[in-house]
Amino acid sequence: MKKRFLRQKALMLGVATATLLACAQASAWTLKEASAPYSGTTINAIFLDRPGYAAAEKLIPQFEKETGIKVKWDVIPYESTREKEVLNFASGGAQDIVLVDVVWLGEFASNKWLVPISKFTGDPKLADPNLNLKDFFPILLDSFGTWNKVIYGLPFDNYSGLLFYNKCMLKDAGFSEPPKTWDELLNTYAPKLTNPVKNQYAFALQSRRGETQSADSFMRVLWPNGGSLLDAKFKANLLSPQSQEGLEYRQKLMKYMPPGIVDFDHAEAVNALAQGQVAMITEWSAFYPTLTDPTKSKIGSCLGVATEPRGAAGLKPALGGFSLAVNAKSSAKKQAASWLFIQWITSEQMAKPYLEAGGVPARMSLYKDPAIEQKYPFVKPMVESWQGGVPDYRPRFPEWPAISEVIGEWGTKMMLGQVSVKDGAQTIDTKVDAILDKAGYYDGKKPLLK
Structure with missing residues (x-):
């Protein structure tokens, strides 16, 4: 009897000890305590003039109050961002939090400009x-x-690329829903939604020379038609029938787009829909807050959101975005402080506040909430697009910036009719193969895929 009592007492003591240890472990880490050694540190970042960054700016005071770490940022145009960051890496400039576009990652990582997060997670x-x-x-x-x-x-x-559309304009033209395919958009919807006399057009495809031309315009018409920039052997693939079909499609669509479409960047395309000049745009999910802001948009309750149209190859929407990383050339103290901010702003805890402030979090758990899907109509098509998207929508290797310049130049010439689609594609193919050959992809010096 005494032994059984002692065994029960020992068991209870063990359970109590384990519970205390679990509680201690659960409460062992707090942001406030983790950041105490770095209180008073100022970390520097580059932000863009886009809703996701404005959302972060609203939340940063909360981080600063909790940690004592000061976050300082410069807002610059996207087109200048990579160049400014590369100059910072080369000169040791004041940049601690690195903004990494999906197509800059290979270049930044290969040059050892970024710190692997394992340094901090470990x-x-x-x-x-x-x-x-x-x-x-x-x-x-x-x-x-x-x-x-x-x-x-x-x-x-x-x-994620989404189709934003004016439900009222579509209804007036006899349509109760948006086009499900690119073929429908061109051949059924576009003629009825275009009236140049009234300065109204069916569609706007942001196509300004530069990354907007190469990624948001050029690549967007390749994938849905089964085309691609490169084939399985890493050779240029723009003369394939599927790639040619996609590029020819873009030329056919131009007569249903506003004049000067080659000068449209994101702001111009979004504004064209917001002001009722066009009925449809394929744009990034991050612009939903802009289109629902009554101070910037007249569209109001007429705004509709769907996945991008499907092509012969199915749903192949545009994929883009950024990560936040730590500059390998910053001091150890600034690296730690930068990591604490990155970890915090992208955390599950901050996902809902970031969404409500106008950002688009990457956390799956957030979008499982039915109330979120109901409140934000862009969520359902965005999640569907992410689940079936194209991971290599744009190549992420270090040579992409050089290739992007080639596509920006010759893609624009195609749209303007200064060169035929076939001849323009041939020129791009030749230049792309030369860039990759010089980089060592074809002689075994570099692996074909990363």
Whole structure:
């Protein structure tokens, strides 16, 4: 009897001890305590003039109050961002938080400009036990933050291409729903939604020379038709029948787009829909807050959102976005402070506040809430797009910036009719193969895929 009592007492003591240890472990890490050694530190970042960054700016005071870490940012145009960051890396400029576009990751990581997050996740003083990397959409963490199987950044400003449309304009033209396919958009919807006399057009495809031309315009018409920039052997593929069909499609669509479409960037395309000049645009999910802002948009309750149209190859929407990473050339103190901010702004805890402030979080758990889907109409088509998207929508290797310049130049010439689609594609293919050959992809010096 006495032995049984002692065994029960020991068992209860063990359970109590385990419970106390679990509670101690659960409460062992707090952002406030983790950041105490870095209080008073100022970290520098580059932001864009887009809703996701404005959302972060609204939340940053909360982080600063909790940690004592000061976050300073410069807002610059997207077109200048990569160049400014590369100059910072080369000169040791003041940039601690690195904004990494999906197509800059290979270049930044290969040059050892970024710190692998394992440096921080392996440090119990800096690593939030609730980080939960598995909660990020795999396509976003892999595409925006992972290079050669090493994670360098966490998804921050996340995009899927969506079809935004004016329900009222479509209804007036006799349509009760948006086009489900690109073929429908061109042949059924576009003629009825275009009236140049009234300065009204069916569609606007942002196509300004530069990354907007190469990614948002050129690549957008390749994938749905089964085309691609490169084939399985890593050779240029724009003369394939599928790629040619996609590029020819864009030329046919031009007569239903506003004059000067080659000068449209994101702001111009979004504004054209917001002001009633066009009925439809394919744009990044991050612009939903702009289109619902009554101070910037007249569309109001007429706004509709759907997945991008399907092509012969199915649903192949645009994929884009950024991660936040830590500059390998910053001091150890600034690196730690930067990581604490990145970990916080992309956390599960901050996902809902970030969404409500106008950002687009990459956390799967957030979008499982039916109330979120009901409140934000763009969520359902965006999640569907991320689940079936194209991870290599744009090549992420270091040579992309050079290739993007080639496409920007010759893609624009195609749209303007200065060169035929076939001849323009041939020129791009030749130049792309030359860039990749010089980089060593065809002589075994570099692996074909990352």
